[in-house]
Amino acid sequence: MKDFRYLSGVASLRVDEEKCVGCGDCLEVCPHGVLKVEKGKATAVDHDACMECGACAKNCPAGAISLTPGVGCAAYIIQTWLKGRGGVSCC
Amino acid sequence: MKDTQEFFERNPAPSPEFLKTPFPMAPKEEDGGEIACCGPPAGPRSGANEKPGYLVWPFVEEFVQTPAGDTPRVRTRLSLLDRFLAAGARLGIARNSHKVAPGLYTLGLPGPESPVLVTANYKLSFDAVRSSMEGRSAWLLVVDTRGINVWCAAGKGSFSADEVTRQVVRTRLDLAVSHRTLILPQLSAPGVAARKVRRATGFTVQWGPIRAGDLPRYLDQGNKADPAMRQVSFTLGERVVLLPVEISMVLKPVALVILAGFLVSGIGHGGYSLAAAWHRGWVFATGILLAILAGAAVTPLALPRLPFTAFSAKGAVVGAVMGATYALYVSGGWMAGWALVLLMAAFSSYLAMNFTGATPFTSGSGVEKEMRRAIPFQTLAVLGGAVAWIAGGFV
Numbered sequence: 001m002k003d004f005r006y007l008s009g010v011a012s013l014r015v016d017e018e019k020c021v022g023c024g025d026c027l028e029v030c031p032h033g034v035l036k037v038e039k040g041k042a043t044a045v046d047h048d049a050c051m052e053c054g055a056c057a058k059n060c061p062a063g064a065i066s067l068t069p070g071v072g073c074a075a076y077i078i079q080t081w082l083k084g085r086g087g088v089s090c091c
Numbered sequence: 092m093k094d095t096q097e098f099f100e101r102n103p104a105p106s107p108e109f110l111k112t113p114f115p116m117a118p119k120e121e122d123g124g125e126i127a128c129c130g131p132p133a134g135p136r137s138g139a140n141e142k143p144g145y146l147v148w149p150f151v152e153e154f155v156q157t158p159a160g161d162t163p164r165v166r167t168r169l170s171l172l173d174r175f176l177a178a179g180a181r182l183g184i185a186r187n188s189h190k191v192a193p194g195l196y197t198l199g200l201p202g203p204e205s206p207v208l209v210t211a212n213y214k215l216s217f218d219a220v221r222s223s224m225e226g227r228s229a230w231l232l233v234v235d236t237r238g239i240n241v242w243c244a245a246g247k248g249s250f251s252a253d254e255v256t257r258q259v260v261r262t263r264l265d266l267a268v269s270h271r272t273l274i275l276p277q278l279s280a281p282g283v284a285a286r287k288v289r290r291a292t293g294f295t296v297q298w299g300p301i302r303a304g305d306l307p308r309y310l311d312q313g314n315k316a317d318p319a320m321r322q323v324s325f326t327l328g329e330r331v332v333l334l335p336v337e338i339s340m341v342l343k344p345v346a347l348v349i350l351a352g353f354l355v356s357g358i359g360h361g362g363y364s365l366a367a368a369w370h371r372g373w374v375f376a377t378g379i380l381l382a383i384l385a386g387a388a389v390t391p392l393a394l395p396r397l398p399f400t401a402f403s404a405k406g407a408v409v410g411a412v413m414g415a416t417y418a419l420y421v422s423g424g425w426m427a428g429w430a431l432v433l434l435m436a437a438f439s440s441y442l443a444m445n446f447t448g449a450t451p452f453t454s455g456s457g458v459e460k461e462m463r464r465a466i467p468f469q470t471l472a473v474l475g476g477a478v479a480w481i482a483g484g485f486v
Contacts, residue, residue, distance in 0.1 A: 070455025073448025
């Protein structure tokens with residue numbers, strides 16, 4: 001996957017260190033190896049590789065991970081511009 | 092009652108003499124009752140699991156009795172029909188009808204200790220799992236994801252803890268197995284909160300590998316995934332299979348663009364010329380079709396080798412290069428040449444940008460940022476190209 005890198009500095013992934021319990025559940029579900037547990041806290045060691053799928057946030061028992069999940073699909077995004085996020089289910 | 096009476100009045104019972112005459116095609120006793128008069132011999136009697144109104148999938152080998160009831164045992168080898176249907180799905184034919192019924196299936200002859208694999212009810216997902224499990228025994232729990240694959244269903248929320256729970260409860264999985272573990276595909280994690288499944292069913296979720304092909308190794312290692320099994324890939328082969336759907340989805344709008352191209356191609360010096368519309372229209376149409384090839388095929392295939400990170404930029408480069416080459420080849424004048432370069436770059440750029448939705452590594456935030464930058468350029472290029480194409484009729 002190292003051949004495929006997308007825009008840097010855009011991913012909305014945030015880990016709240018206060019809330020993180022260091023269980024490591026997020027590491028297991030991440031399809032891009034973005035997260036690591038360092039000193040008992042999850043941190044994004046490869047933030048730019050995050051594709052915002054939301055697997056980590058969904059499976060964080062402490063609610064410590066936040067991000068804006070979304071499909072990276074142009075037709076979908078155009079619809080969200082036109083109708084707002086609530087009005088579109090898919091592309 | 093009256094209807095029944097009328098029926099018997101209109102259709103009197105056959106006379107006792109008639110009933111004694113043997114049906115001419117019936118097997119005769121003197122032949123041992125074996126010989127069929129014509130065609131191939133008849134097949135076996137219908138099985139107990141064939142029900143009126145239902146069709147048993149050919150991938151069902153038999154129905155086996157399990158503590159959870161009669162359960163279809165599915166073949167692990169894909170048939171020609173499976174491959175034919177898969178090709179249809181890849182080509183975008185009846186895309187929303189490639190479903191299997193949700194519920195419990197068996198692979199091989201599983202017992203109470205056998206693992207439970209969970210997957211989506213998209214037929215290609217189901218096929219991927221069963222075909223990777225040749226010679227092994229497992230339970231296969233198919234979740235009602237509305238016929239959508241694992242990854243997309245997780246993103247849309249139809250592969251969820253609630254749906255997994257529904258099938259666990261409905262199929263009485265607790266009767267079939269003595270353990271309390273479900274193996275879910277890792278790519279369902281965006282939709283499934285593992286702890287919610289455990290709370291609702293008592294079954295603990297273990298995240299299986301991303302690719303069904305890694306299942307045997309994962310199981311052999313005692314349900315442990317290698318780091319490589321946890322990472323998505325996007326190989327050339329994985330990109331190739333996506334192309335037909337990408338192309339088939341744009342054909343309708345493109346047909347309108349081409350039609351408009353034929354119409355305006357007739358405008359020129361002496362007013363409107365049908366001959367020019369026909370001749371220049373074909374040049375235009377070929378250019379647009381080449382642009383689809385550039386944005387929806389060449390760019391995805393050459394993805395890691397192309398310059399720039401933004402897909403719109405990659406697509407614009409491919410579209411512009413192909414446009415320039417094509418313009419030189421058809422040599423329809425410099426104005427029309429520029430029109431082709433601009434239009435082909437713009438269309439290719441848009442299609443490449445739309446391909447982000449089919450990749451497993453572009454973030455929504457990234458695509459949105461890229462689109463805010465690219466769409467103004469694409470719009471300008473289309474407008475400029477259209478003006479130049481019409482002007483090309485006067486040069």
